[in-house]
Amino acid sequence: MSFDPSTLTYTEAGLVPVIAQDAASGEVLMFAWMNAEAVARTLATGRVTYWSRSRAEFWEKGATSGHHQRLVEMRIDCDRDCLLVLVEQTGAACHTGRRSCFFTAVRDGNEVEILTPMA
Amino acid sequence: MSFDPSTLTYTEAGLVPVIAQDAASGEVLMFAWMNAEAVARTLATGRVTYWSRSRAEFWEKGATSGHHQRLVEMRIDCDRDCLLVLVEQTGAACHTGRRSCFFTAVRDGNEVEILTPMA
Numbered sequence: 001m002s003f004d005p006s007t008l009t010y011t012e013a014g015l016v017p018v019i020a021q022d023a024a025s026g027e028v029l030m031f032a033w034m035n036a037e038a039v040a041r042t043l044a045t046g047r048v049t050y051w052s053r054s055r056a057e058f059w060e061k062g063a064t065s066g067h068h069q070r071l072v073e074m075r076i077d078c079d080r081d082c083l084l085v086l087v088e089q090t091g092a093a094c095h096t097g098r099r100s101c102f103f104t105a106v107r108d109g110n111e112v113e114i115l116t117p118m119a
Numbered sequence: 120m121s122f123d124p125s126t127l128t129y130t131e132a133g134l135v136p137v138i139a140q141d142a143a144s145g146e147v148l149m150f151a152w153m154n155a156e157a158v159a160r161t162l163a164t165g166r167v168t169y170w171s172r173s174r175a176e177f178w179e180k181g182a183t184s185g186h187h188q189r190l191v192e193m194r195i196d197c198d199r200d201c202l203l204v205l206v207e208q209t210g211a212a213c214h215t216g217r218r219s220c221f222f223t224a225v226r227d228g229n230e231v232e233i234l235t236p237m238a
Binding site for chain 1: 120121122136138140144145146147149150162192193194195196197198201203213214215217220221222223224225226228229230233
């Protein structure tokens, strides 16, 4: 069946949540949002492109930072309201310079930093 | 620093998105939501507990299906508006009987099923 981005279920704001995972290591890198056009651009170009809610514009990952995400595969969940993108991540996925945005863990009731910024 | 669920950033509906990942294999299993009380219950009990938006009630994963998620570690992203829970998943995470909810992939422009229900 040919994939049509309009068949996904979007929020009232026209967005779908997206999980980015390192295709090689399996590490979950970040979480962001796409609209239907961002989904189409990502598939057409192979460059993962989100919708920035704060800037209200398309956000081609790495366009300014150089930390590109090349799409390896896009997956859709059972409810068609969440996407998983497997990517080849150049450098840090997180704006803090860390490989992953999920760099804080709750251990024994305390928050601990488990990743430091990449060199 | 002691972790306080109220320090997370919630949507207007009081929810935070949650990614569940198999702690052993790294497979992304599902995506759901928690409110602050669900976060607290998950940490207190070690049984991953979501907030069901459709039923408007707490949803202890596996309470009816037997497909429990035991919390291995909770992680917080840089913006404190998304959680990653590493879990030990009993059986299928997806209500369709598949290990993961992300069982459809877009390949060569077509949707293909990449996971079948568990035996």
